[in-house]
Amino acid sequence: xxxxxxxxxxxxxxxxxxxxxxxxxxVFKPKSFAGLFGAAPSVALATLALTAISKxxxxxGIEARSMCLGAVALGAYAFVGAFFVKKLQLQALPAxxxxxxxWFMAVLILYFALLxxxx
Amino acid sequence: MPKVDLKAIRKxxxxxxxxxxxxxxxxxxxxxLIAVRFGPVIGGLFLGFPAILPASVSLVQDHxxxxxxxxxAKKEAGDDSLGASIxxxxxxxxxxxxxxxxxxxxxxxxxxxxxxxxxxxxxxxWYLFGGLRK
Numbered sequence: 001x002x003x004x005x006x007x008x009x010x011x012x013x014x015x016x017x018x019x020x021x022x023x024x025x026x027v028f029k030p031k032s033f034a035g036l037f038g039a040a041p042s043v044a045l046a047t048l049a050l051t052a053i054s055k056x057x058x059x060x061g062i063e064a065r066s067m068c069l070g071a072v073a074l075g076a077y078a079f080v081g082a083f084f085v086k087k088l089q090l091q092a093l094p095a096x097x098x099x100x101x102x103w104f105m106a107v108l109i110l111y112f113a114l115l116x117x118x119x
Numbered sequence: 120m121p122k123v124d125l126k127a128i129r130k131x132x133x134x135x136x137x138x139x140x141x142x143x144x145x146x147x148x149x150x151x152l153i154a155v156r157f158g159p160v161i162g163g164l165f166l167g168f169p170a171i172l173p174a175s176v177s178l179v180q181d182h183x184x185x186x187x188x189x190x191x192a193k194k195e196a197g198d199d200s201l202g203a204s205i206x207x208x209x210x211x212x213x214x215x216x217x218x219x220x221x222x223x224x225x226x227x228x229x230x231x232x233x234x235x236x237x238x239x240x241x242x243x244x245w246y247l248f249g250g251l252r253k
Contacts, residue, residue, distance in 0.1 A: 014147020035202020063163030070167020075207030086197025
């Protein structure tokens, strides 16, 4: 029950933070500037804060270190997505979904190169 | 120079806001579950997962299509994704700030500091790349 409660709490707080930052990004022009908010630490803020409360700040610090690699992978993914949409003129949603394996591949490579086996 | 257009908020439909809420909430909750199951090293990787980027980029294309040709709409959507790519530098800086500062700064303050670092690095990088030619 406690696990379900925490899942719901994370869902609601994460949803609110992500929605607010995304709405903030909507109002900016040009779109390349608005896109900066697509890489806002919205999920991270909600997760790190809740984890610090439940598991302690050291645990959150470890998550933040790993997040740096997730962010590098996000940069690679967004760059490839931009290429698909802007240069190849593919439809945005299918193009961004098609580029998703880039994030998983990048994060796997970075994890095994830099973090595997570490605490 | 970036401009603010508050009318853009009204272009987003309630179901599009709901979609962002659902994706954002889901990835936050799932990242928590992954950390519980596999530990913080693997769980933390998902804090950089592009949770709502596909939906956001698609939304930019839909909005631009209302008053621009298809090709121009796709260019704007691509620019949005390119901006996120630059913004990832800010996200890396946020992660480094929290990771390196966790033993020295009170955690709530550290998150605020990390947010300020994210914003500063993201905007600086955007200017450094020439506003990605606007």
